[in-house]
Amino acid sequence: MTQRRDFLKLALGATGAVLAGRTYPATAGPVSQAASAAKNKFKLDYAPHFGMFENSAGKDPIDQLKFMADQGFTALEDNGMMGREPAMQEKIGKELDRLGMKMGVFVVDKGGNGQNSLAAGKKEYIDIFLNGCRRAVDTAKRCNAKFMTVVPGDFERNLPIGIQTGHVIDALRRGADILAPAGLTMVLEPLSDTPNLFLRTSDQTYEICRAVNSPACKVLFDIYHMQKNEGHIIPHIDWAWDEIGYFQMGDNPGRKEPTTGEINYKNIFKHIYDKAKVTNRTFIFGMEHGNSRPGKEGEEALIRAYVESDNFQI
Known part of the structure; x- marks a missing residue:
């Protein structure tokens, strides 16, 4: 599996919203009424990641969380959470709770990659995965997470595809048995990074989740990857x-913020919003992409892109 990718003044003429100026780092304490009044009122739970607003908020993760909240973002995702010290995991979890933000996904450490593909069916690989699931339970408790990303790894090309699929299902069932009692859900992510990856399309992932048959195993629908691999996004x-438990996005080509590529995110967000309302479901939308422009200006442009894409009729 490829390595996972680890804004203070902004005029929003399109919406008439004006961001109140603020200096970071911010002092601790309750979120101020002024800051709350200055938020963008997003319809969906968009989740930035650490580093996305570093030029505006500074390098401290807690100050970055405060900045995200002030801009109206209501969730966070942090692929590398399992690699953080337990004390920092707890600190992040407490600040998320104070800010009224949700914790999105983190990646299960060594949950499956090119070196220990679950498709191979090898005991030593499965043991690495299951140990990652057990440690993920502890991490999730500290940072108030409910979702964690799992990628089964590469094809085992000396085995028929059906046998590989069976191996993946068996391993995921055992992982689900660890996560389900804690109320946690692993979300399987089909990727476009390399043709060697076993999990490539949403229908393949749907089929596997059906076979695992557990609330602890769902689809992570990354719109960027699925645009590259299969297109036809809304259908x-x-x-x-x-079987979808979580969404991620990035525009294509380039894997930057919405409005920078070919994907009509406003239409997609509206479709998901409407469908979720009818089916009584909620999702976190992980902003797993880079910034198209550097510095504070790029961070401001990113916020404007989400304001624009979220400005759909309901």
Whole structure:
């Protein structure tokens, strides 16, 4: 598996919202009424990651969380959470709770990659995965997480595809048995990074989740990756809907913020919003992409892109 990718003045003419100026780092304490009044009122739970607003908020993760909250973002995702010290995991969890933000995904450490693919069916690989699941339970408790990303790894090309699929299902069932009692859900992410990856499409992932048959195993629908691998995004979301647990995004080409590429995120966000309302579901939308422009200006442009894409009729 490829390595996972580890804004203070902003005029928002399109919406008439004006961001109140603020200096970071911010002092601890309750979120101020002024800051709350200055938020963008996003319809969906968009989740930035650490480093995305570093030029505006500084390098401290807690100050970055405060900045995200002030801009109206209501969730965070941190792929590398399991690599942080337990004390920092707890500190992040407490600040998320204070700010009223949700914790999105983190990646299960060594949960499956090119070196220990679950498709191979080897005991030593499965043991690494299951140990990662057990440690993920402890991490999730500290940072108030409910979701963690799992990628089964590469193809085992000396085995028939059906046998590989069976191996993946067996391993995921055992992982689900660890996560389900804690109320946690691993979300399986089909990727476009390399043709060697076993998990590539949303329908394949849907099929595997059906076979695992556990609330602890669902689809992570990354719109960027699925645009590259299968296109036809809205129909694929509808087909896999019952097994989707989480969304991520980035525009294509380039894997930057919405409005920088070919994907019509405003239409996609509206479709998901409407469908979720009818089916009484909620999702976190992980902003797993880079910034198209550097510095504070790039961070301000990113916020404007989300304001624009979230400005759909309900």
